[in-house]
Amino acid sequence: MLIRIDPASTVALYEQVAAAVRRAVADGTVRRGEQLPVARELAASLEINVHTVLRAYAVLRDEGLIDLRRRRGAVVTAEAKPRARLNELVGELITEARREGMSADELTHVLRERYT
Incomplete structure (x- = not known):
């Protein structure tokens, strides 16, 4: 899964990360049961704070798109209902x-x- 962010955008970084995951689920790049990148690794690859990724994952969890568990990470739990x-x-x-x-x-x- 490829996630790109635009630091110059007026859209918050965490929302850009969440939107990228939503798109990946919607277009089938990531499917139900698949694990998302570990927050620390994703943050490092995007050169952003780990808490930004965790906030994006929390938003996705609250939407019911992913499940967050210690030692298991973030796992896609639902089929996307795109937009x-x-x-x-x-x-x-x-x-x-x-x-x-x-x-x-x-x-x-x-x-x-x-x-x-």
Whole structure:
């Protein structure tokens, strides 16, 4: 599993690590039952603090994606539901936009303006 981070990004390092793991699970690079890299080793390879990796792993644990155990490390426990929450929110946004009479082009324009 390849994890890359961008130290210049406004996204917190721990969130970048968590997002990389989510993507790896979603695209099948990492499967249920597989062990993730040991936090200390991953931190060293990314040249970040071990607590940053541990925080990312804690977020993933809280999401139910991984299990953390002493001496066993981080293990993927669930099949990813890629962007499930995001898809749910987009559905709600589309419903509300239709209710307001907004076209798809108008909604896309608003999203592009707000995203940057």
